[in-house]
Amino acid sequence: MATCRTRIDELKAQAPLKEKSLDTRMEQDGVSRRDFMKWSATTAAALGLPLQFAPMVAEAAEIADRVPLIWLHLAECTGCSESLIRADTPSIDALIFDHVSLEYHETLMAAAGWQAEENLEHAMTAYKGQYILAVEGAVPTANDGQFLTVGCKGHTGLHIIEEAAAGAAAIVSVGTCAAFGGVQAAAPNPTEAKGVEEVIHQPVVNLGGCPPSEKNIVGTVMYFIMFGRLPALDMFGRPKWAYGARVHDNCERRGRFDAGEFVETFGDQGAKDGYCLYKVGCKGPYTYNNCPTERFNHHVSWPVLAGHGCIGCSEPNFWDSMADFEKPLGRRELHSLDMTADKIGGAILGLSALGLGAHAVASVVVTKKEEASK
């Protein structure tokens, strides 16, 4: 708490980089003080902080306009930005994100062409050593990075990321592409796309997920504002507060799994009754993320609630290692994945640790036998 207090007081002493206070923004968007305080309490809880931190979360959000943020787009689909901003009414998370001093964001800024380029150069110089660098997208590295050039000067993504990372106070890889290469790095990966940390060799927070939820993005920014440093990370550089538990651990269909009630094909009676999606390919047992508790789109839904299994999108190399997305990995594949545990890491556990009931394994084996005899 003392670290947080000192950090907040230091930031408070700095001049805001934006004209509008958070109070004015909230008033304009119809967010009551009560809702804001509730948001502060849930954000503190999501970050794994005791409830006494809630008022400090609120204070930190109010002074988020002291912290410059540069957001770069590399090889990706912009789904991470969409996850944050695509809502008919802005959520409090999106509102706080808007209150951070966003100096450069290709999707959101009004500037274009030379002016945009100047804005980026200005922000990198004026706030050297102070800005948070958020990166969305993988870095193509083949041919000296020429598979991705950005802006009127035609700089490569590789060049831009190296330059921007050098002056950053903290670097956040937003989404699986920036964290681990994502879809762009799937075999055969002709552009030699890589995650940011592989390219720049500086400490990076990896927010896995294609895309990550707004809570995971804003929570990470809030943590940096509150403590001036990165949160505790797992072996893949993901914040433990968000990626410390498996999707399977908190899934609302977990009772169905334990009872051996499985959807056999999409659209069957089990699917209508909310049975477990393991046999139609759910990778929740191998995937670390807080999707079931935080959800997406104003916390409205998440893949399993919408009726499709988790495809493991927050894990390194998921596009190759988790396919086929609508079939269980099954015993054979689990065995081979265990053999490459150093690659897949802690995300893949043994069958017993998964808590896979004998019924699930037996019926997968039977299905495979049936397939073989066809």
Ligand code: FSX
């Ligand atoms: Fe897309 Fe972001 Fe996926 Fe990647 O999300 S949602 S391809 S993680 O970089 O834009």
Ligand code: SF4
């Ligand atoms: Fe939920 Fe998937 Fe686990 Fe079933 S296998 S309980 S649908 S996470």
Ligand code: F3S
């Ligand atoms: Fe991705 Fe699975 Fe969550 S597919 S969004 S990690 S439920």
